[in-house]
Amino acid sequence: xxxxxxxxxxxxxxxxxxxEAAFEEFARxxxxxxxxxxxxxxxxxxxxxxxxxFPSKEDLFLAxxxxxxxxxxxxxxxxxxxxxxxxMAILRTHFAFEYAQMVEDRRTREIxxxxxxxxxxxxxxxxxxxxxxxxxxxxxxxRVVRYGVERGEFRPSAAEQxxxxxxxxVIMACTWRLMFGDDHALDGSAYLDGHLDLLERGLMFGxxxxxxxxxxxxxxxxGAGEGTTLPEGARP
Amino acid sequence: xxxxxxxxxxxxxxxxxxxEAAFEEFARxxxxxxxxxxxxxxxxxxxxxxxxxFPSKEDLFLAxxxxxxxxxxxxxxxxxxxxxxxxMAILRTHFAFEYAQMVEDRRTREIxxxxxxxxxxxxxxxxxxxxxxxxxxxxxxxRVVRYGVERGEFRPSAAEQxxxxxxxxVIMACTWRLMFGDDHALDGSAYLDGHLDLLERGLMFGxxxxxxxxxxxxxxxxGAGEGTTLPEGARP
Amino acid sequence: xxxxxxxxxxxxxxxxxxxEAAFEEFARxxxxxxxxxxxxxxxxxxxxxxxxxFPSKEDLFLAxxxxxxxxxxxxxxxxxxxxxxxxMAILRTHFAFEYAQMVEDRRTREIxxxxxxxxxxxxxxxxxxxxxxxxxxxxxxxRVVRYGVERGEFRPSAAEQxxxxxxxxVIMACTWRLMFGDDHALDGSAYLDGHLDLLERGLMFGxxxxxxxxxxxxxxxxGAGEGTTLPEGARP
Amino acid sequence: xxxxxxxxxxxxxxxxxxxEAAFEEFARxxxxxxxxxxxxxxxxxxxxxxxxxFPSKEDLFLAxxxxxxxxxxxxxxxxxxxxxxxxMAILRTHFAFEYAQMVEDRRTREIxxxxxxxxxxxxxxxxxxxxxxxxxxxxxxxRVVRYGVERGEFRPSAAEQxxxxxxxxVIMACTWRLMFGDDHALDGSAYLDGHLDLLERGLMFGxxxxxxxxxxxxxxxxGAGEGTTLPEGARP
DNA sequence: AATGAATGAGCCTTCATTCAT
DNA sequence: CATGAATGAAGGCTCATTCAT
Numbered sequence: 001x002x003x004x005x006x007x008x009x010x011x012x013x014x015x016x017x018x019x020e021a022a023f024e025e026f027a028r029x030x031x032x033x034x035x036x037x038x039x040x041x042x043x044x045x046x047x048x049x050x051x052x053x054f055p056s057k058e059d060l061f062l063a064x065x066x067x068x069x070x071x072x073x074x075x076x077x078x079x080x081x082x083x084x085x086x087x088m089a090i091l092r093t094h095f096a097f098e099y100a101q102m103v104e105d106r107r108t109r110e111i112x113x114x115x116x117x118x119x120x121x122x123x124x125x126x127x128x129x130x131x132x133x134x135x136x137x138x139x140x141x142x143r144v145v146r147y148g149v150e151r152g153e154f155r156p157s158a159a160e161q162x163x164x165x166x167x168x169x170v171i172m173a174c175t176w177r178l179m180f181g182d183d184h185a186l187d188g189s190a191y192l193d194g195h196l197d198l199l200e201r202g203l204m205f206g207x208x209x210x211x212x213x214x215x216x217x218x219x220x221x222x223g224a225g226e227g228t229t230l231p232e233g234a235r236p
Numbered sequence: 237x238x239x240x241x242x243x244x245x246x247x248x249x250x251x252x253x254x255x256e257a258a259f260e261e262f263a264r265x266x267x268x269x270x271x272x273x274x275x276x277x278x279x280x281x282x283x284x285x286x287x288x289x290f291p292s293k294e295d296l297f298l299a300x301x302x303x304x305x306x307x308x309x310x311x312x313x314x315x316x317x318x319x320x321x322x323x324m325a326i327l328r329t330h331f332a333f334e335y336a337q338m339v340e341d342r343r344t345r346e347i348x349x350x351x352x353x354x355x356x357x358x359x360x361x362x363x364x365x366x367x368x369x370x371x372x373x374x375x376x377x378x379r380v381v382r383y384g385v386e387r388g389e390f391r392p393s394a395a396e397q398x399x400x401x402x403x404x405x406v407i408m409a410c411t412w413r414l415m416f417g418d419d420h421a422l423d424g425s426a427y428l429d430g431h432l433d434l435l436e437r438g439l440m441f442g443x444x445x446x447x448x449x450x451x452x453x454x455x456x457x458x459g460a461g462e463g464t465t466l467p468e469g470a471r472p
Numbered sequence: 473x474x475x476x477x478x479x480x481x482x483x484x485x486x487x488x489x490x491x492e493a494a495f496e497e498f499a500r501x502x503x504x505x506x507x508x509x510x511x512x513x514x515x516x517x518x519x520x521x522x523x524x525x526f527p528s529k530e531d532l533f534l535a536x537x538x539x540x541x542x543x544x545x546x547x548x549x550x551x552x553x554x555x556x557x558x559x560m561a562i563l564r565t566h567f568a569f570e571y572a573q574m575v576e577d578r579r580t581r582e583i584x585x586x587x588x589x590x591x592x593x594x595x596x597x598x599x600x601x602x603x604x605x606x607x608x609x610x611x612x613x614x615r616v617v618r619y620g621v622e623r624g625e626f627r628p629s630a631a632e633q634x635x636x637x638x639x640x641x642v643i644m645a646c647t648w649r650l651m652f653g654d655d656h657a658l659d660g661s662a663y664l665d666g667h668l669d670l671l672e673r674g675l676m677f678g679x680x681x682x683x684x685x686x687x688x689x690x691x692x693x694x695g696a697g698e699g700t701t702l703p704e705g706a707r708p
Numbered sequence: 709x710x711x712x713x714x715x716x717x718x719x720x721x722x723x724x725x726x727x728e729a730a731f732e733e734f735a736r737x738x739x740x741x742x743x744x745x746x747x748x749x750x751x752x753x754x755x756x757x758x759x760x761x762f763p764s765k766e767d768l769f770l771a772x773x774x775x776x777x778x779x780x781x782x783x784x785x786x787x788x789x790x791x792x793x794x795x796m797a798i799l800r801t802h803f804a805f806e807y808a809q810m811v812e813d814r815r816t817r818e819i820x821x822x823x824x825x826x827x828x829x830x831x832x833x834x835x836x837x838x839x840x841x842x843x844x845x846x847x848x849x850x851r852v853v854r855y856g857v858e859r860g861e862f863r864p865s866a867a868e869q870x871x872x873x874x875x876x877x878v879i880m881a882c883t884w885r886l887m888f889g890d891d892h893a894l895d896g897s898a899y900l901d902g903h904l905d906l907l908e909r910g911l912m913f914g915x916x917x918x919x920x921x922x923x924x925x926x927x928x929x930x931g932a933g934e935g936t937t938l939p940e941g942a943r944p
Numbered sequence: 945a946a947t948g949a950a951t952g953a954g955c956c957t958t959c960a961t962t963c964a965t
Numbered sequence: 966c967a968t969g970a971a972t973g974a975a976g977g978c979t980c981a982t983t984c985a986t
Contacts, residue, residue, distance in 0.1 A: 014966090028356055032268035036960065046968055048962085057960065116414055117353035120264050126415050157437075158430020164422060165434055168408035169401050175411060176400065178352055179362050186400060194394020198401055198434075201393075250949085271976065282951055284979080293977065486970085500828050504740035508956065518972055520958080529956065588886055589825035592736055598887050629909075630902020636894060637906055640880035641873050647883060648872065650824055651834050658872060666866020670873055670906075673865070722945090744981065754947055756983085765981065 015053045015063075017043050022064045027110035031061055031118050061118075065125055069111050072101065072133050076140075087148025092196055094144070095170065099192050103173040103185075113178050138163050169195040251289045251299075253279050258300045263346035267297055267354050297354075301361055305347050308337065308369050312376070323384025328432055330380070331406065335428050339409040339421075349414050374399050405431040487525045487535075489515050494536045499582035503533055503590050533590075537597055541583050544573065544605050548612075559620025564668055566616070567642065571664050575645040575657075585650050610635050641667040723761045723771075725751050730772045735818035739769055739826050769826075773833055777819050780809065780841050784848070795856025800904055802852070803878065807900050811881040811893075821886050846871050877903040 021043035025034040036057060040047045054060040075097065083090055102108050119126045141163035148154035159165055169191070177185045257279035261270040272293060276283045290296040311333065319326055338344050355362045377399035384390035395401055405427070413421045493515035497506040508529060512519045526532040547569070555562055574580050591598045613635035620626035631637055641663070649657045729751035733742040744765060748755045762768040783805065791798055810816050827834045849871035856862035867873055877899070885893045 030266060030268060030353060032266060033357070035958090047960085048969065049967055051961070052966070112411075113352055116349055116411065117266055119415060119417075121269070126417075130416050130420070155437075158426065158433055162422065162427050162430050164408050164412065165405050165427075165430055168404035171408045171411055172400050172404035175348075175352065175407055179355060180366050181355075181362075184366070186398065190394065191398050191401075194398050194401055197394055201391075272978085273976075283977085284952065285950055287978065288949070502738060502740060502825060504738060505829070507954090519956085520973065521971055523957070524970070584883075585824055588821055588883065589738060591887060591889075593738075593741070598889075602888050602892070627909075630898065630905055634894065634899050634902050636880050636884065637877050637899075637902055640876035643883055644872050644876035644879045647820075647824065647879055651827060652838050653827075653834075656838070658870065662866065663870050663873075666870050666873055669866055673863075743979085755981085756948065757946055759982070760945070 014045075014049070016067075018045070018050055018053055018060070019064050019067045022060050023068050023107070023110070026061060026064060026114060027107075030114070031057075031121060036060075058122075062122065062125070065111065065114065065122075068107055069129065069133065071105075072108060072111070075101065076133065076136050083144055083147045087144050087151065087153045088200055090144050090147075091141075091166065091199060094141070095166075095196060096192065098167070098170045099173070099187075102170050103177060103187055109174055109178055112174055138167070141166055166199060169198075250281075250285070252303075254281070254286055254289055254296070255300045255303045258296050259304050259343070259346070262297060262300060262350060266350070267293075267357060272296075294358075298358065298361070301347065301350065301358075304343050305365070305369065307341075308344055308347070311337065312369065312372050319380055319383045323380050323387065323389045324436055326380050326383075327377075327402065327435060330377070331402075331432060331435075332428065334403070334406050335409070335423075335431075338406050339413060339423055345410055345414055348410055374403070377402055402435060405434075486517075486521070488539075490517070490522055490525055490532070491536050491539045494532050495540050495579070495582070498533060498536060498586060502586070503529075503593060508532075530594075534594065534597070537583065537586065537594075540579050541601070541605065543577075544580055544583070547573065548605065548608050555616055555619045559616055559623065559625045560672055562616050562619075563613075563638065563671060566613070567638075567668060568664065570639070570642050571645070571659075571667075574642050575649060575659055581646055581650055584646055610639070613638055638671060641670075722753075722757070724775075726753070726758055726761055726768070727772045727775045730768050731776050731815070731818070734769060734772060734822060735815075738822070739765075739829060744768075766830075770830065770833070773819065773822065773830075776815055777837065777841065779813075780816060780819070783809065784841065784844050791852055791855045795852050795859065795861045796908055798852050798855075799849075799874070799907060802849070803874075803904060803907075804900065806875070806878050807881070807895075807903075810878050811885060811895055817882055817886055820882055846875070849874055874907060877906075 018039065022034075022039045024042060025039050028034075034057075036047050036050055039060070040050055043050075050060065054063060102112070115126055115129055142160060145154060145157075145159045145163060145166070149156055149160065173186045173191060177187070254275065258270075258275045260278060261275045264270075270293075272283050272286055275296075276286055279286075286296065290299060338348070351362055351365055378396060381390060381393075381395045381399060381402070385392055385396065409422045409427060413423070490511065494506075494511045496514060497511045500506075506529075508519050508522055511532075512522055515522075522532065526535060574584070587598055587601055614632060617626060617629075617631045617635060617638070621628055621632065645658045645663060649659070726747065730742075730747045732750060733747050736742075742765075744755050744758055747768075748758055751758075758768065762771060810820070823834055823837055850868060853862060853865075853867045853871060853874070857864055857868065881894045881899060885895070
């Protein structure tokens with residue numbers, strides 16, 4: 001009985017174990033360079049067994065991508081709720097979550113890598129990702145921006161048209177880490193803080209471009225008081 | 237004589253033609269899935285000829301990456317010049333250039349894709365790209381930001397520590413187009429304008445916390461400094 | 473169960489079958505010119521199967537040489553026993569054996585051919601053959617010669633320093649047959665008898681060159697000629 | 709004029725230079741593994757030039773073998789002259805020559821190696837070698853032996869039927885050096901002296917059974933008692 | 945005569961896939 | 966369900982051969 005239980009449990013877990021192993025190998029080497037022998041070895045089974053659960057290497061890859069992107073898809077529900085409270089607070093919460101997901105979670109990072117790498121072989125993958133993950137997220141962000149504008153919190157800006165601009169630092173940190181490795185990662189909360197700070201305050205002191213660039217080096221430097229306080233004159 | 241010239245020119249042009257064809261195939265299919273037969277066919281030669289100029293597929297790939305990233309490397313010189321005039325104007329010029337290069341130029345886009353895809357197989361490639369292209373660019377941006385701060389044009393911000401934040405929308409547009417294709421590209425000058433607008437003005441109207449019509453916890457925090465409070469769960 | 477036995481036996485027999493087929497092809501064509509396709513075809517399998525048992529063509533060659541030279545290596549034990557009886561009898565027995573092995577056994581002949589042909593590609597092969605086969609044999613022969621000298625059976629001679637001289641006719645017959653084919657083989661027991669006769673009696677009648685070359689054609693010819701015994705009358 | 713002379717001389721020497729280079733490469737690597745590129749490089753020309761003089765790699769090999777075996781063929785003339793003086797002296801002279809040729813001359817050695825290695829690919833080569841070199845030599849030796857027997861210098865023996873037996877130590881030294889390298893060569897005049905000594909005197913003291921100190925079956929067989937017993941003092 | 949760029953057939957090796965057990 | 970031996974279609978790379986110059 002116990003054995004049968006083991007067996008059954010085993011049987012139900014097999015596909016997950018295979019997908020798990022496949023993910024590691026696909027992430028390491030890409031689709032073409034991944035050998036089913038290595039996947040099988042990592043899963044502790046033999047090559048033939050993979051074919052009991054997946055009809056081909058391509059199907060295994062698709063299943064792996066689908067399975068591994070499940071958290072990203074599920075997380076979307078939280079974002080689509082009706083916005084409440086300050087728009088900036090919503091963005092803070094959202095990007096903290098996004099950062100944890102797309103930068104610090106190795107799996108999501110690797111999903112991104114594989115999507116980029118295998119688009120021409122699996123065009124549907126990117127399509128689905130856009131339809132089911134990124135697209136909804138962009139729309140949700142757009143709604144938050146509009147919500148902030150409507151409540152007078154945000155000024156009207158291109159962020160309504162391109163919520164991607166808000167999202168960009170997350171993608172930057174993700175691709176940066178994908179490309180240069182964990183040792184050169186941009187993470188740490190300072191990066192996220194900087195991201196949110198720029199979102200909130202913008203790069204420049206005032207609300208409009210400095211009217212006297214011609215002053216050149218003579219341009220009035222803000223005093224010792226670093227920065228966040230502005231000369232009165234610059235304020236309305 | 238003219239004929240000999242033809243011959244010689246042929247010989248001199250061959251490597252370039254092969255690299256050109258290789259780039260297309262590598263960009264389309266990735267390193268592993270690219271067949272030298274296809275490269276040869278695209279170059280209008282036969283497979284053996286490739287080996288007259290490149291000792292192996294890997295060398296061809298490396299040569300292709302090197303050759304195709306030459307514009308990016310050469311363009312750096314312009315950026316390292318001593319800054320003059322308004323910092324914002326420098327950024328405008330720079331990002332216009334970057335946008336044209338990393339988003340609208342298909343080749344640079346595909347270089348990025350291959351770097352991301354083949355990092356584990358060619359770790360040196362990413363290292364060199366960081367050392368020779370992205371790293372210098374980040375440093376140059378950092379200098380511009382400092383210059384802007386010193387001349388009182390910019391407020392002190394995390395952009396000094398993470399110039400990547402300024403760069404991020406370019407990467408976003410690049411990866412977006414890589415992943416979803418030209419039909420879903422974010423380009424058009426509106427995106428760049430929005431990027432620059434956000435850079436210049438920030439997302440919000442003023443530098444001071446909005447009087448927060450609804451008050452409450454959602455009110456945007458003043459920039460007084462350290463940042464944003466995050467939900468506990470989102471912190472590493 | 474019987475079927476499983478078949479399977480298992482198959483698996484166990486495969487390497488031997490492959491080595492067998494490989495030997496024939498390598499012997500026929502040499503290492504470079506041998507196609508694994510031909511080896512596979514001869515073994516009744518496909519090319520890929522070879523790689524289930526041997527990691528490369530070179531390894532297959534080495535395994536083939538090792539396997540095929542096993543009889544030669546094993547036969548050495550008999551030679552290293554302490555000599556008993558007449559030294560000449562020992563030599564007779566030994567060379568009869570060697571002749572059967574190195575001349576009449578096609579496999580050993582072909583091993584010799586391959587050793588000679590592939591020395592520059594597989595230098596270790598010849599080294600091992602010298603250390604494990606020929607070297608010990610030469611030493612064993614040297615012991616027999618010394619034994620013969622010690623018991624007053626043999627005169628002291630260069631054969632102590634160069635037992636190869638005793639061995640040479642075997643090598644001659646081996647290479648002769650390798651080079652000119654079975655149709656021109658030197659074999660038959662007459663050659664071995666002649667070899668042993670020369671060993672025993674030497675080429676000349678007396679202890680010193682005939683003092684009367686002037687006798688010329690008139691020199692007394694031995695009668696019937698064949699055979700080692702001469703008519704009494706022919707002797708002084 | 710001088711240039712033209714150079715050119716002409718060059719042109720006439722080219723085939724010889726190519727054959728020279730080809731010999732080194734064929735000897736090193738065998739027919740199949742030899743690259744015409746390497747031959748050309750060694751000859752200081754380019755690959756295409758080889759085809760101006762030899763229609764194919766096979767022809768080049770055949771020409772190389774023919775050219776390199778010329779000394780062996782030419783030397784035969786000396787052997788076919790009518791024998792004069794003592795047969796043993798003829799043999800001495802002959803084997804000294806043969807030894808210098810087949811053992812100490814690297815080229816002849818390598819010719820032997822190639823003949824053995826490539827027989828199945830170039831069957832005619834061995835045939836011609838037998839017909840033009842080895843065969844005549846064997847016949848010449850046979851004549852010398854008969855001459856020695858007729859003049860009473862040699863006893864009748866199997867050497868008449870198998871002159872190869874006399875020749876064998878030369879082949880042994882040749883193949884030994886081919887197989888184990890110059891460092892393990894058997895050469896030095898001691899080997900040749902031993903060879904000639906065995907030829908002349910035989911391995912055993914006398915033609916008559918040794919009084920057999922231990923008697924028994926081990927006693928050396930008696931020849932018919934044909935006075936080959938030597939004065940003790942004449943023996944080393 | 946000589947070059948050397950180009951060819952293309954061929955071989956070793958790999959690996960996704962199949963199937964008998 | 967699981968195995969693993971076997972397959973066979975490719976693909977990277979080599980090299981003898983050709984030919985325009």
